[in-house]
Structures are given as structure tokens and as C-alpha cells.
Amino acid sequence: MNALLEVANLEKSYHKKDVIHKISFTIYQGEILCFLGPNGAGKSTTINIISGALGFDGGEIKFKGQSIDQNVTQFKEKLGIVPQNLALYEDLTAEQNVHFFASLYGLKGQTLKNGIDFALRSVGLTGHRKDKVNTFSGGMKRRLNIACAIAHQPELLIMDEPTVGIDPQSRNHILASIRQMQQEGMTVLYTTHYMEEVEEISTRIIIMDHGKIIAEGSKESLKEVSGEKNIVITLETSENLHTDCFYEIEGITDVKTLDQQLMISTIQGVENLDKIISSLLQQQQKICNIEIQSNNLETIFLDLTGRSLRD
Ligand SMILES: Nc1ncnc2c1ncn2[C@@H]1O[C@H](COP(=O)(O)OP(=O)(O)O)[C@@H](O)[C@H]1O
Ligand SMILES: [Mg+2]
Known part of the structure; x- marks a missing residue:
């Protein structure tokens, strides 16, 4: 260049x-x-x-x-x-x-x-x-x-x-x-x-x-600089889902459920999607969708300054 x-x-x-x-x-x-x-x-x-x-x-x-x-x-x-x-x-x-x-x-x-x-x-x-x-x-x-x-x-x-x-x-x-x-x-x-x-x-x-x-x-x-990404998995139902086991997977820092959605926060760069999926399959869960949300510039700015871009 x-x-x-x-x-x-x-x-x-x-x-x-x-x-x-x-x-x-x-x-x-x-x-x-x-x-x-x-x-x-x-x-x-x-x-x-x-x-x-x-x-x-x-x-x-x-x-x-x-x-x-x-x-x-x-x-x-x-x-x-x-x-x-x-x-x-x-x-x-x-x-x-x-x-x-x-x-x-x-x-x-x-x-x-x-x-x-x-x-x-x-x-x-x-x-x-x-x-x-x-x-x-x-x-x-x-x-x-x-x-x-x-x-x-x-x-x-x-x-x-x-x-x-x-x-x-x-x-x-x-x-x-x-x-x-x-x-x-x-x-x-x-x-x-x-x-x-x-x-x-x-x-x-x-x-x-x-x-x-x-x-x-x-x-x-x-x-990439900013530490975490979110994995949002939509299940057919989260009724019988056990979430404790996810904390045993490397990189995972937080697990939440909302309706049929399972939201997992994980450290960037740790490849753990295969382990998450196999844990879900072991529980006989049906996966309807997987979305990986990386940080946007707004959250990066917030991370860097503690303030929103629109303040
Ligand atoms: N003519 C000026 N006299 C005094 N302070 C100024 C003048 N122009 C800009 N500033 C100050 O300089 C800083 C940077 O302003 P500016 O370059 O206009 O920012 P931005 O374009 O990113 O909004 C601000 O704190 C602003 O108040
Ligand atoms: Mg300006």
C-alpha cells in the first residue's frame, strides 16, 4: 500500500x-x-x-x-x-x-x-x-x-x-x-x-x-479486538434444556435462555461451536437456527470509552 x-x-x-x-x-x-x-x-x-x-x-x-x-x-x-x-x-x-x-x-x-x-x-x-x-x-x-x-x-x-x-x-x-x-x-x-x-x-x-x-x-x-461474541441458537423448545453443562465448554462466559432462544457469550477466537452443538444433540434438542453476533462498532466504542457514540 x-x-x-x-x-x-x-x-x-x-x-x-x-x-x-x-x-x-x-x-x-x-x-x-x-x-x-x-x-x-x-x-x-x-x-x-x-x-x-x-x-x-x-x-x-x-x-x-x-x-x-x-x-x-x-x-x-x-x-x-x-x-x-x-x-x-x-x-x-x-x-x-x-x-x-x-x-x-x-x-x-x-x-x-x-x-x-x-x-x-x-x-x-x-x-x-x-x-x-x-x-x-x-x-x-x-x-x-x-x-x-x-x-x-x-x-x-x-x-x-x-x-x-x-x-x-x-x-x-x-x-x-x-x-x-x-x-x-x-x-x-x-x-x-x-x-x-x-x-x-x-x-x-x-x-x-x-x-x-x-x-x-x-x-x-x-x-476482533473486543473480547466476546454471542451465539444465539433457536431451538424447537427450550423446556427440557439443561444449561449448566455449557459452562464446562472452553471459552463460554455466560448462558441465558429466552423463549426458544439459547444465548451463549463466548470469548472471541475460541472454537467451541462444535461442542455446543454436540451438547445440544446429546440432550436431543432440535436446532432451528444458529446466529453468531460479533461486536459492532457501537459496542467497540463503548468498550473503549465507556460512552456511547451518540452521547
Ligand atoms: N473555533 C473554535 N474555537 C474553540 N474551540 C473549538 C473551535 N472549533 C472547535 N473547537 C473545539 O475543538 C474540539 C473538536 O471540535 P471538532 O473538530 O469540531 O470536532 P468534531 O468535528 O469531531 O465534532 C471541540 O471540543 C470543540 O469545541
Ligand atoms: Mg465536525
């Missing part, structure tokens, strides 16, 4: 209050890196620093191995920034908005025209190109906000909570277009406090809280 952007020991304080505490991370070419963290974690501050909108107090940022201090203008052309707050001209059409932002990146003539077409197509607004923004729904505005950031075909697309407060259909549309752009070669840094989105699009995750990185990895590897 090639590093596209490397951040080392980044520090930022506001009025002497540290909000980013020496964080280090790398964005690799071709990935969708999701920054997951609750409000106030420092996601926007980090993004605003990378995009050059905000200064920083310590650390270093490198783009393709070059420190960005030496090369700010060239670096900025490679980025597409979708800000947390909409930045659109309500009285202009969709096309005119994209035109405006693409021109700021120096696009002209046919390249500009192609860029506008590409951007509007990517977010599914081609049919509304001549419509004024003040006629758009919240979801359409969010999509146009993204179009304005991609007409110049950036190498790194940075998105700050681009789906807050929109309808599920627009959200699905946005997530699908992000995946599409990644498949066409764009690298994406995506911040959100919605773990469902991270589950859906991330190729790698950084969990942030209080200005620090508290965990990093793929969905699968983060889920």
Missing part, C-alpha cells in the same frame, strides 16, 4: 485548550478511510488542518512524501473538500455552482465542461443541472456540495459528515457514489459519527475521541 498522506504528531489547541493531541496516521492510496467519533472528537479540526483552512501548532503533514509546507498550492489542487456546512450559492443553478468551484481549481474550456459533467453525473444530479439550488431538497444540496468538490478529479476526497440530516435515499445515493469514485481510483477520507455508514463503506477505520486516536484498523480487526 502506498502512502498518500502522512500525518505525524499533529497538535492543535484553541485558546490554550488542546483539542488535537499529537495524532499520527496515514492515508493509503485507494482506500476509504473513515474517521469515526462523537461530536467534539476533533474530526473537523483534523480535516480543516489537512485541507489548509486551519493552522496547526505542531507536527508534520506530508503528501506523497513531500512536506506540505513547501508545496501548499500544488497540494491543494490534489484535494477535494466537502465541508460539514453547505457551501453553495442558492440563487445559482447546480451547474453554475460546480462551474464556480471548478474554476477556482483552474479548470477551463473542455476540461471544465467535462469536469462539470463528471461531477453532476457522479452524484446523480445531471437531470437537475439547470435547476436553481433554492429549489433543491436537503439531500440534493448535500449531493451538489459533493459535486463542487470533485469536478477537478482530486486524488484525495475529504468529506466532513456529508450525510448529516438527510433522507435515507439521498444517504444511500451518496454512499454508493463514494464507492463508485473509489473504484475509479479516488482515495477518500470520510468523517462521520454514524457507525452504520462506517460499516457500509470503510476499507479502514480510525476511531477518534477527545482529540486522540483510540483505535485503528479494518472493521474485522477492530471487532
Whole structure:
């Protein structure tokens, strides 16, 4: 994996209050890196620093191995920034908005025209190109906000909570277009406090809280970190079920029954499903269904911080 952007020991304080505490991370070419963290974690501050909108107090940022201090203008052309707050001209059409932002990146003539077409197509607004923004729904505005950031075909697309407060259909549309752009070669840094989105699009995750990185990895590897998984077995009936024997099986920490369901908590990585099943068969139980629930990002966050993502 090639590093596209490397951040080392980044520090930022506001009025002497540290909000980013020496964080280090790398964005690799071709990935969708999701920054997951609750409000106030420092996601926007980090993004605003990378995009050059905000200064920083310590650390270093490198783009393709070059420190960005030496090369700010060239670096900025490679980025597409979708800000947390909409930045659109309500009285202009969709096309005119994209035109405006693409021109700021120096696009002209046919390249500009192609860029506008590409951007509007990517977010599914081609049919509304001549419509004024003040006629758009919240979801359409969010999509146009993204179009304005991609007409110049950036190498790194940075998105700050681009789906807050929109309808599920627009959200699905946005997530699908992000995946599409990644498949066409764009690298994406995506911040959100919605773990469902991270589950859906991330190729790698950084969990942030209080200005620090508290965990990093793929969905699968983060889920492995957290200690337990639940096995839920649906039986024809749990009337004559004896549960004591399950505690003799290695890895099992808790056993509960509810109606026809047998719920077993077990330590991750201990292979004991065969023993559980043979114990049930010995008791002549009829198994109707088996479901294995591994941890989700919400429970991982809870494990790491003692707080819910939505606090
Ligand atoms: N302009 C500012 N002045 C003072 N404090 C700020 C400013 N912007 C952000 N903060 C503080 O920095 C911390 C991180 O904020 P932010 O980066 O916006 O978090 P997130 O985007 O994850 O919600 C918060 O405690 C917030 O109150
Ligand atoms: Mg924010």
C-alpha cells in the first residue's frame, strides 16, 4: 500500500485548550478511510488542518512524501473538500455552482465542461443541472456540495459528515457514489459519527475521541479486538434444556435462555461451536437456527470509552 498522506504528531489547541493531541496516521492510496467519533472528537479540526483552512501548532503533514509546507498550492489542487456546512450559492443553478468551484481549481474550456459533467453525473444530479439550488431538497444540496468538490478529479476526497440530516435515499445515493469514485481510483477520507455508514463503506477505520486516536484498523480487526461474541441458537423448545453443562465448554462466559432462544457469550477466537452443538444433540434438542453476533462498532466504542457514540 502506498502512502498518500502522512500525518505525524499533529497538535492543535484553541485558546490554550488542546483539542488535537499529537495524532499520527496515514492515508493509503485507494482506500476509504473513515474517521469515526462523537461530536467534539476533533474530526473537523483534523480535516480543516489537512485541507489548509486551519493552522496547526505542531507536527508534520506530508503528501506523497513531500512536506506540505513547501508545496501548499500544488497540494491543494490534489484535494477535494466537502465541508460539514453547505457551501453553495442558492440563487445559482447546480451547474453554475460546480462551474464556480471548478474554476477556482483552474479548470477551463473542455476540461471544465467535462469536469462539470463528471461531477453532476457522479452524484446523480445531471437531470437537475439547470435547476436553481433554492429549489433543491436537503439531500440534493448535500449531493451538489459533493459535486463542487470533485469536478477537478482530486486524488484525495475529504468529506466532513456529508450525510448529516438527510433522507435515507439521498444517504444511500451518496454512499454508493463514494464507492463508485473509489473504484475509479479516488482515495477518500470520510468523517462521520454514524457507525452504520462506517460499516457500509470503510476499507479502514480510525476511531477518534477527545482529540486522540483510540483505535485503528479494518472493521474485522477492530471487532476482533473486543473480547466476546454471542451465539444465539433457536431451538424447537427450550423446556427440557439443561444449561449448566455449557459452562464446562472452553471459552463460554455466560448462558441465558429466552423463549426458544439459547444465548451463549463466548470469548472471541475460541472454537467451541462444535461442542455446543454436540451438547445440544446429546440432550436431543432440535436446532432451528444458529446466529453468531460479533461486536459492532457501537459496542467497540463503548468498550473503549465507556460512552456511547451518540452521547
Ligand atoms: N473555533 C473554535 N474555537 C474553540 N474551540 C473549538 C473551535 N472549533 C472547535 N473547537 C473545539 O475543538 C474540539 C473538536 O471540535 P471538532 O473538530 O469540531 O470536532 P468534531 O468535528 O469531531 O465534532 C471541540 O471540543 C470543540 O469545541
Ligand atoms: Mg465536525
